[in-house]
Amino acid sequence: MTTPTFDTVSVGDTLPPLQLPPVDRTTLALFAGASGDHNPIHIDIDVARRAGMPDVFAQGMLGMAWVGRLLTRWAPQSRLRRFDARFQGITHLGHAMCCSGKVVEKLEQAGERCVRIELHSANQHGQTKIVGEAIVALP
């Protein structure tokens, strides 16, 4: 991986988007186990229906982890200073998420040269599920 540098990055640059496969039940079950989020609403259709949902749906933190992958394949994780997400919609089975990011500001923070990145995650219908922001320190 070639780490982007502060001087070569410009406001308006986009990160290479990360396209995910459609969400399936296996993904939700694996993430429940790996993340420690055993809330059955994400893995047991009976519980989901009793809660008024048509079916199980994705854990919010799964979507955030995917956005994290977008960031760490652009710049090493050791350069990530801040990572914020707002969950704006439920990700349902069959949704194929695409994570994207755009450099919106170059700034100095705590003596480091950084970029602020606007983050976005949407499904194949263009429905936004996560908006967020990251601060990445660049060499």
Add this chain to the structure above:
Amino acid sequence: MIDKRWIGHALPPSVLPIERSRLQFFAKAIGETDPVYTDAAAARDAGYPDLPAPPTFLFAAELDSGAAFQLIDLLQIPIAKLLHGEQSFTFHAAACVGDTVTVRSTVSDIYDKKGGALEFVVKTSRAVNQRDELVAEMRTVLVCRH
């Protein structure tokens, strides 16, 4: 309504040992293919002592310990009405295999909008390692949707 007297409530500390097989499982679950997250040699080449925990992994601490769901019970939020509204991480140091991270959280705010139709609980957390070095700060906004 969620009782605002819980503002300031400190959750019990949650201790999360960073383990190799757990990180490899997490990488598989999120489709992570970068060997830095699964292969110790690749992690060392990238400057880490061992596999690093990915950016959002520390959220597991209070799920594993049960503290996260105990808080939901304590605040009497029905799980069917619960949504994760926001999540923030501020990073200070890497957490790698062999480290033990302790997360300490406080309920920093409880408020409502739309005449009580939406209630919000803000939890702020500090994660330190076994040397008491700050690893990350976290902020969670939970939403109870009536």
